Amino acid sequence: MRKIVLDMVYELAKKDKRIVYIGSDLGAGLLDNFKKEMPDRFFMEGVSEQALIGMSAGLALEGKIVYFNTIATFITRRCFEQVVLDLCLHHANVRLIANGGGVVYAPLGPTHLAMDDIGILRTIPNMTIIAPCDADEMKRLMPQTVNYQGPIYIRLAKGGDPIISSDKHECTIGKAIVIKEYNTPDALLIGTGITTKLCIDAAEQLDKENIKTTILHVHTIKPLDKEAIIKHAKKAKSVIVIEEHTTINGLGSAVAEVLMNAGINVKFKKIGFPDVFPEGYGSQAQLMEKYNITADECIRTIKESRC
């Protein structure tokens, strides 16, 4: 997904002179083609996220569309106030390409685990947050980021993630995708990013037991597609949200707010990281399994909700 997103920035920049790429000390050779062909719009800068967000805002306020790229935690935690004031307050057209959303960097420990990024950003007015489920979906969403108004946080998964998205679903920023639908489902399963794959895996198992599950893929966490959530939650006996994020203020919390405000009385469960710093290193999958962010947990929760 990281390669795709950068390839897309390069392709989009070739067509649109407003596009500028700014990286913060990323891998050697990265986007060499961009640097060679459009040197005046390629900037590989140092390790100074606060100033770089400000500089990106300055470029954006003058008409550029800036794709700023670094590790997720350094975008959300290190320079939070710059994101709030320089970008969101000014509706600056800066796209924050966040490497290692969730626990992609599991082996690197807590400094690199972005299991709180959505929660941090969701409270800021004017911020848009997207978390594509695979590289194909990223390809569909990236062209939409060019003329979109205001800052966008683009949460990247690890890369090499199985392709589950399809052309048959319309993919628009701000609109959730119904992957599977029943008129009277036993459960509504909601995922974002790579957890939508877990929803699909769980639903396949549940089908075999004649437990009907509607799946909603929320690639845009903010602005949230409230209409789709309400429509499908009203039909379901339970709603389960699974995310690679703390259960505090992530997608699960956003969905819960929608349900409560709409007066929908339904069994509800969030699956995500508990209120701890995840421990244990290993791989992304191992860390998610340790904290029960799995298809099996979806199945167990749905079955339990039917009792």
Next chain:
Amino acid sequence: MNTTNSLTDWTKAAKDSRLDEESLRLRRLIVRTLQCGKRGHGPTALSVIDILRVLYNDIMKFNPKEPRWEKRDRFILSKGHGCIAQYVMLAEKSFISHKELWKFCSHGALLGGHPEHTIPGVEFSTGSLGHGFPVAVGFALNAKIDKASHRIFTIIGDGESGEGSIWEAALYASKHKLSNLTVIVDYNKQLTYSTTFEVLDLEPLADKWKSFGFAVQQVNGHDIAQLKETFSKLPFEQNKPNCIIAHTVKGKGIPMLEGNFGWHHKSSIPEEDFAKLYESLGGWNEKDCS
């Protein structure tokens, strides 16, 4: 005054500097704004007003009828709490009406305690320190990419210079050889609590900026002729961003405020204080804003 002057010389020059009638009139407008709002960061506005007077009267290109005119010079007051001085100059240059000054900080007013980008003539909202300068670097980099000839000016505070983002941005201004960018340090040597020397000493300040790759000039920030002459020499060197260290006095022109740490920001200022504030300025005159 030249680069061989000591810090003591510069500080004394700023303190001893006599203000002309125009500088006194602009200060009366600042006090009037404070009086109408009954609050505000008065002393810091008095510290930067002469710099702003020269920038708006003699140096910057702009068009109040078209505040976003593409060829305008850009200005960001990075030390946003000095905004009353900027508001006064925006009124003087007809970006806004003087009547807006008299509504300062009231509910529904255009002008609040920190400048917002929704105000005609304000490029960027500041107030939290350390933000305006990096954005100005972005403006300057954009002008370089576009080969545009406009210039970018920003005023930072000496207290603000404690923010890491200022020095991060300085590195980038230097890396990208932004000679179209001028940072002016309002060096009044006072923070809220005490002096820079006690709270966070910046010396040797000129050497710091030089070592970050800037072409540096020092100036008495209340000497109009000296300010004009210094700005007229921009850019100081090819391929280097410019830094002007303006030695100033916080509260300049009003003895009751000069060096008075109790006045950094005041709210609920008693009406009887205003007679004392106007005293050294020659008293409020309704013609001051005509």
